[in-house]
Amino acid sequence: MTGARFDDATPVAPAGEHRALPVPDGLAGMRVDQALARLFGLSRTVAADLVAAGDVVLDGAAPAKSDRVAAGAYLEVTLPAPEGAPSIVARPVDGLRIVHSDDDIVVVDKPVGVAAHGSPGWTGPTVLGGLAAMGQTVATSGAAERQGIVHRLDVGTSGLMVVAKSERAYRILKRAFKVRTVEKRYHAVVQGQLDPLRGTVDAPIDRHPHHDYRFAVVSGGKPSVTHYDTLEAFPAASLVDVRLETGRTHQIRVHFSALRHPCAGDLTYGADPSLAKRLGLSRQWLHARELAFDHPGSGDRVRFVSEYPEDLAHALAVLRGEG
Template sequence: MTDHRSMPVPDGLEGDRLDAAMARLFGLSRTRAAELIADGNVRVDGTDAAKSDRVAAGSWLEVTLPPPPSAPTPRPEPVPGLRIVHEDADIVVVDKPIGVVAHPTVGWTGPSVLEGLLAMGVQLTTSGAAERQGIVHRLDANTTGLMVLAKSEGAYSVLKRAFKERTVDKRYHTLVQGHPDPLRGTVDAPIDRHPSGDGRFAVVAGGRPSVTHYDTIEAFRAASLLEIKLETGRTHQIRVHMSALRHPCVGDRLYGADPTLAERLGVARQWLHAVRLGFDHPTEGRPVEFESPYPDDLAAAVEKLRED
């Protein structure tokens, strides 16, 4: 269904390019905003405008937002390396390999956990959107480690609430550049989409509250191995907060990591692994905890640092 919006340009966007203003107002990428403008879906004070036009506060903005493309329907598709750590009538815990997203999304053509489980014959709850059956939390495509999914409706609602109320113990290990000072601490800084609209996230005033606790496990000459405990679960949270400390995750080119160090250690993605997951079982009530060993690429990088 097409969405028509009309509003005055806020004071805070005075002098911004139209595509940048559109991106900030509607949470779009700059590219998507430019496409809408080029297609004649944006008018300023009753006339068509160009993406590079500067907007004035109080000008009347009329926007036609086409319906977002629907996510693809999940289909059984084997996923090499996807491992079931635990399964019972209500939940399934998996160890997610590199290059796999949680569920199918618009524009992603690679494998997903959801489709891999369907190929294994695992029946997930139908709660939530069709393309996100059983998904109660997610990991980035190139972040490896533990995910829990719901197989029953009861488990889905209990787990969703547990993640929302921050009662799930989510532990990650990450290798970061340099040595954080202090060696342990908390980053409490709001996160939202980066103003550039290029898909990154950033610490942004007025963003969503985000809290990351870190502790140094082992320090090397050029890097530190940290244990991370998340209170919140924002997109790219660990990667953004480590970058904000000026100690980006090794290999995380998107957030400013040194490509030379990553290449020397043989790391082709961010060194970040969901190592432990603990929660109260959603139907039995007993505490459960699961652990995942480092995948080969991450383990090899740490060994190389120890040898150095």
């Protein structure tokens, strides 16, 4: 694959501003919704809605609006989009494929170079714009530019995403992701051979102390757990199956980089550029392979699988040939 790199040097932000800060001493003991209202000049109703929508994190966990905050606790919130922010604009997206659609959900296979939704500074294609161009309607819950979005994939990561079409599905799926009943499996090609071949990385992640666009394993960061299992080993790299227990930004990329086995092609996190060139990669070899959850309408467990896109399949074929 040739062309521009999609290494997420500038992470895609939500439609509203993302803020993170410690709770001041003067707000200690307040309810979460009350503290949010005081800190950001919101009404209590808006603050409570943000908590209910899963847009608030307190010390790495999703709080209830009535939980109390402690001084120094780390509070993160995605604020509502400013008034006048553009709504979803229909725009066809090359390579965006609908895997499943019904009255409650639409599951898509997202190509590389596509954001989940619009955000300030992003002018490229989005999943929501592509769905609108296909005549798909989504839930109106959420800020104007991210209606129906219950989880996201990085611009530089391909694979499966589910989007809510009904309001009930939006609430149920947001809750499912929050309590971790959704199974997310990724396939990644990482440099070298892992030892042990199967294992768990339990290491906290936060913003990189020196690079705003990167994340890193940081003492005191958010709890982050990644399980992996080697599927194939080659002289230069390994194909691994990855299951996320948490869903931090760039989690897989950060954890394997910390193990000194970065994803092939991931120059942002220390990958070997000569290997990336040999494999024809212009982005990290990382694919959201499988997605399983309880259907918000029927309650049945549903599972979807995505095949590798052309660039990743080519890179894997090169490795197999060399092996």
